[in-house]
Amino acid sequence: MISLSNVHKSYAMGSSKLHVLKGIDLHIGQGEFVSIMGSSGSGKSTLLNILGILDNYDEGAYHLNGKLIKNMSEKQAAQLRNEMLGFVFQSFNLISFKNAMENVALPLYYQGVNRKKRNKIALEYLDKMGLLPWANHLPSEMSGGQKQRVAIARSLISKPKIIFADEPTGALDSATSFEVMDILQDINKEGITLIIVTHEHDIAAMTQKIIRLHDGKIAEILENGELKDWKHQYKRELEIA
Amino acid sequence: MFDIDKWQEILATIKKNKMRTFLTGFSVAWGIFMLMILLGSGNGLSNGVSENFTRNAINAMWLWSGKTSIPYQGMKEGREIKLTNDDYDIIKDIPGIDKTSGRYFISGNMFSYGSEYGSYTAITCHPDLQEVESIDIVEGRFVNEIDIREARKSVVLGKDIYDALFKGKNAIGEYIRVNNIPFKVVGICKEGGGTRHRNAYIPVTTGQRVFNGSNRLHNFAVTVDAKTIEESQVIEKAVREQVAQKHKFDATDESALGSYNKLEDVMQTMKIFQAIKIFIWIIGTGTLIAGVVGVSNIMLIVVKERTKEIGIRKAIGASPASVIGLILLESILITTVAGYIGLVLGTGLMEGINFIVEQQYAASAATNGGNGETIFRNPTVDLNVAVMSTVLLVIAGTIAGYIPAKRAASIKPIEALRDE
Numbered sequence: 001m002i003s004l005s006n007v008h009k010s011y012a013m014g015s016s017k018l019h020v021l022k023g024i025d026l027h028i029g030q031g032e033f034v035s036i037m038g039s040s041g042s043g044k045s046t047l048l049n050i051l052g053i054l055d056n057y058d059e060g061a062y063h064l065n066g067k068l069i070k071n072m073s074e075k076q077a078a079q080l081r082n083e084m085l086g087f088v089f090q091s092f093n094l095i096s097f098k099n100a101m102e103n104v105a106l107p108l109y110y111q112g113v114n115r116k117k118r119n120k121i122a123l124e125y126l127d128k129m130g131l132l133p134w135a136n137h138l139p140s141e142m143s144g145g146q147k148q149r150v151a152i153a154r155s156l157i158s159k160p161k162i163i164f165a166d167e168p169t170g171a172l173d174s175a176t177s178f179e180v181m182d183i184l185q186d187i188n189k190e191g192i193t194l195i196i197v198t199h200e201h202d203i204a205a206m207t208q209k210i211i212r213l214h215d216g217k218i219a220e221i222l223e224n225g226e227l228k229d230w231k232h233q234y235k236r237e238l239e240i241a
Numbered sequence: 242m243f244d245i246d247k248w249q250e251i252l253a254t255i256k257k258n259k260m261r262t263f264l265t266g267f268s269v270a271w272g273i274f275m276l277m278i279l280l281g282s283g284n285g286l287s288n289g290v291s292e293n294f295t296r297n298a299i300n301a302m303w304l305w306s307g308k309t310s311i312p313y314q315g316m317k318e319g320r321e322i323k324l325t326n327d328d329y330d331i332i333k334d335i336p337g338i339d340k341t342s343g344r345y346f347i348s349g350n351m352f353s354y355g356s357e358y359g360s361y362t363a364i365t366c367h368p369d370l371q372e373v374e375s376i377d378i379v380e381g382r383f384v385n386e387i388d389i390r391e392a393r394k395s396v397v398l399g400k401d402i403y404d405a406l407f408k409g410k411n412a413i414g415e416y417i418r419v420n421n422i423p424f425k426v427v428g429i430c431k432e433g434g435g436t437r438h439r440n441a442y443i444p445v446t447t448g449q450r451v452f453n454g455s456n457r458l459h460n461f462a463v464t465v466d467a468k469t470i471e472e473s474q475v476i477e478k479a480v481r482e483q484v485a486q487k488h489k490f491d492a493t494d495e496s497a498l499g500s501y502n503k504l505e506d507v508m509q510t511m512k513i514f515q516a517i518k519i520f521i522w523i524i525g526t527g528t529l530i531a532g533v534v535g536v537s538n539i540m541l542i543v544v545k546e547r548t549k550e551i552g553i554r555k556a557i558g559a560s561p562a563s564v565i566g567l568i569l570l571e572s573i574l575i576t577t578v579a580g581y582i583g584l585v586l587g588t589g590l591m592e593g594i595n596f597i598v599e600q601q602y603a604a605s606a607a608t609n610g611g612n613g614e615t616i617f618r619n620p621t622v623d624l625n626v627a628v629m630s631t632v633l634l635v636i637a638g639t640i641a642g643y644i645p646a647k648r649a650a651s652i653k654p655i656e657a658l659r660d661e
Binding site for chain 1: 254550556651
């Protein structure tokens, strides 16, 4: 599904260059639930943006579904995002002057689905999230958890292959965080590949695979079975700190 | 272009961003509104003044005799020039001279009818004076050729004299006395464009015969057949040269033969009005530019404000073209509607002013017998100009909006999303 080989990315910071990703090799298969972890500045958000074709990279190769993603035109990238990818953000990124239903329906607008039909589909997805009574509310009238569920519904409506979530629980309390993670796990069970960035270990522990980034490189990849051991190690790290 | 869904999306955005919509619309509507008022006022002023000019034939010229001030052919200065009926015949036939009327000044101006009397001016003239001074006949007729030929004692009374002497009674055919000499009233007239009608007109030959003028004439009023100042100056020069040759004085001697060329005056005033028009256009263009700058300013802010929204839209699959289209169509819609509102309000106001001005004009015309006093008439704007400036503003606003919209659409969605 996703394969990266030797991907480099640097940002121009004034006159100097900030080398963020220093050669990433990664393979993620279909239906996986992966979390990317790392301290701030380790490049985890940058990696997610490259994977989501929200940002480009300098060196290496990125194949999405067997297709090389490089130097794409904005239009091609937009189309690919619309067809294949869904996004969930920490700050929800709902359009403030649109109500929940219109926000959810927006990706279908860009697919050319007519208004009546896309609003009907949007209501179905809101229903799945248990938000049907909130369909006509503006984002400002909803709680953080509700907003994030609207955002998830929006990411699902275009029936994507992969959903990227950048700190999906970062702005939520722990009870709501677990609710959101439950929803994401359900989505994963339907066969959609999920990649989340988080710095919370308990959130990461709910995924099947953890990719730890350190200083622009992959420090380690932990599979499902190793998570228990890893938790011990993590606790030790905390004690030392 | 006409995609109902797209317009619904735009209308929904407009509806939910009322303040932004109002600000954009207001700067456009205001620009057009001010432009309409400026151009309308300019037109009104120039219409009013050119109307005042038509009170005398605009191609009129007056000539009068005096004493020489330049020695000529051995003759000293200070010699008096005496114009006669012969000069009338000469001037009448000079090419380019259209209407000609001579005048002999008569002294004493006591008018009486029965027990009513008053002091007014009796002007002796040829029939052509009616055209030169745009005299309107209210009743009867003006001085005619038979009056001149037979030196009949006919008189055409100004409206004011008629009112004073006859007080509304029938005057045509009645005899009045001018300096105790009976004259038959043949007509009642008004001076073109004037508000006072205190002059009476009698045939020039009668004036000469009755008041001992023999064949003397004091001045001439003529109209010239000229379209430009240059043409009329050529004719004026020809007249001066012919008269100077006959009376032996320097043709450039303004004191021997005075002349006043109305066309020259009119043209000069028209030039001033042209300058005012240009000035108004400069200010108007400035107003338009201010409107364009206002629109582009707001478009810049709009794009800045919507950067995050654009990022979201791009993340979920909006192409750059659709983002640009969304922003531009919104701005075109707002500027067009607002421009139209400004247009309607501006022209509406000018039409309202026009209505009031016309009423005042009619009121003053009623008291002054058909000739209202105003320097402001028909202050309206050519519809083509109005529509063109609105279209111009819309186009300029679009171009001004396109640049930031293009920039916003080309930035990476991730940068747009990071923008707080």
